[in-house]
Amino acid sequence: ISKTKYCINACLILLSLKHCSCIGACGKASLSSCSPKVCIVGSGPAGFYTAQHLIKARQDVEVDIYERLPVPFGLVRFGVAPDHPEVKNVINTFTQTAKHSRCSFYGNVNVGKNVSITELQQAYHAVVLSYGAEGNRSMGVPGEDLAGVYSAKDFVGWYNGLPSCRELSPDLSCETAVILGQGNVALDVARILLSPIDILKKTDITQPALEALAESQVRRVLIVGRRGPIQIACTIKELREMVNLPDTRPDMVAADFDAVKEALKDLPRPRKRLTELMLKTALEVPGEKEQERRSKASRTWGFRFFRSPVEVLAEPSHSRIAGIRLAINKLEGSGEGAHAVLTGEVEDVSCGLVVSSIGYKSLPIDPSVPFDSRKAIIPNTMGRVKQAAGLYCSGWLKTGPTGVIATTMNNSFDTARSLVEDMDSGTLDVSAAKPGSQSISALLEKRGVKPVTFSDWEKIDNVEMKKGESSGKPREKLLTVEEMLHVAWT
Structure with missing residues (x-):
């Protein structure tokens, strides 16, 4: 029985590889290069909830999260009141997502400045904008x-x-x-x-x-x-x-x-x-x-x-x-x-x-992305950016600055569902291979930008918690990007 199962599985894999457009000249295929690649801009609640749902909904999707600061979690870190530690418990869920084998975090990357939306669209099957409202x-x-x-x-x-x-x-x-x-x-x-x-x-x-x-x-x-x-x-x-x-x-x-x-x-x-x-x-x-x-x-x-x-x-x-x-x-x-x-x-x-x-008010990120300056949102239908195939949005950028973290969670799940529907229906073509972070990392290196990985962030996290411990606080935050980078990279 086990032999038969093995043969069936091997045949299924061969069949799937035969139909995969990313088989090289030598006939070998990397499962990773065949995977749908999604890039998320912004690592606040909207970004992480979108990533969480995508990873759960499809077993083949790979998600990369880009963040301007060296530290993740957006308004959970910088917006939630210090005397509301229970609200920050969502960080545990976000950490699980970030450590998932099909998710990668790239901090210290300023999308719109270090890398353009067009370049991300060339490298990924889909780009989700979740950078919130910083105005x-x-x-x-x-x-x-x-x-x-x-x-x-x-x-x-x-x-x-x-x-x-x-x-x-x-x-x-x-x-x-x-x-x-x-x-x-x-x-x-x-x-x-x-x-x-x-x-x-x-x-x-x-x-x-x-x-x-x-x-x-x-x-x-x-x-x-x-x-x-x-x-x-x-x-x-x-x-x-x-x-x-x-x-x-x-x-x-x-x-x-x-x-x-x-x-x-x-x-x-x-x-x-x-x-x-x-x-x-x-x-x-x-x-x-x-x-x-x-x-x-x-x-x-x-x-x-x-x-x-x-x-x-x-x-x-x-x-x-x-x-x-x-x-x-x-x-x-x-x-x-x-x-x-x-x-x-x-x-x-x-x-x-x-x-x-x-x-709060969202700001435009790139001239190539549609933006409604009166409502300060990206015009969208269920997270699909209007007149921009392969481009999506979630969080406050999608709805305006309303609701609590649970509201953002639901609206981000909705965006992720739209994206998965588009992949499943073929509206979003994921058959052609895309390089994903491989090509973006090469671009950033050429431009002298060094991303902060999630394990780099964990070094920052560790230092902050140790500093806090000595004064009876849960953490003492590093206050400058320079300090954060110094800790991340030493």
Whole structure:
């Protein structure tokens, strides 16, 4: 029986080799050279989830992931709040994918600069763009370039060790900070600004950020949104963390919650629970224990609804900010579809720090790739880039900057499914041999670019964790590309 099985298997292999277009003149074939080769640009959640699904869906596909930085994991490393270590557990799954025999990681490769999309398309059967949203949405108001105004992306990058934000050095000598936007990132920034240092000391927040926050004079944080409590963009987990944050008390405007109680019954369950917690925090008289806790608090936070930025106000010297002028809005429509309309009234708030958390924005990578600059996404249908055969996209580049990591996972799986469907149906021709990383590595070498492998990253990881261990932290991140490369290659 085993002999028969062996013969059948041998015949099947010979038959498959006969039909494979990559048999050389000598009649020999490399199974690897016959494999469909896919290249993914970007090693954040979108890139890794796309790779994971492709490897699982087809036993022959080979995936190469290219990343501009020497370190992988994108916003899991540089976006997730330091006090949310449980969210970073997805790194374990991504590591398994990166170590799979059919997956390779190439860090320190700047696609669009070191190698073009066209060159990747020549080397691979398919190219998936998953490089996320590294731009900032502009407020579009006078004074937003003054000292003391930061984008949430840069502020988060600063305390999370993103090399390009290392020099940010925000001035935290003021008492009041205003955050524009009411999503989870806005609440992350508020929480980090107000968290007791003893909590932050046990996280992987960077040492310079820890030192700056230890000296911070910020005692009051206002989280401003253009619509009302029913339209707030954060989730209940983040709100609960704010409500329970040690040494803080909420400071809300009761009038902002007029008519909210009446609307509760028509809300979907998650939105209803979130709104109920807000109402309770804003309007209910707390119990004795909570009252005592609040009375001892030295810091305050609060939502300000129905407000839009009109102008950042400057000090007399015009060198830095003195406050922000907010337009007062009213809502037209109801529920999620309600939109803010100006009333003509304004309100000035004195503050020394403004963090704009109104959204990340994807940027075009290469003139050859279609890009919708109004929506800041690549035009696509289920991840297939329009009018560009063999080109796909996943993550925020595909949808815009929405949702949490689980949302990105599902949208990346969808892209991977589209790609596999195209391979299976023959819409994407994978019969001709492609050189994959072989030719790209040769190009990079010629251009003086040395990629960082996943085992090189593991050296960086090891050093960071050892540095953290000595100060009671999970890790102490290396803050410059130079340091990272030095550790990777020694």
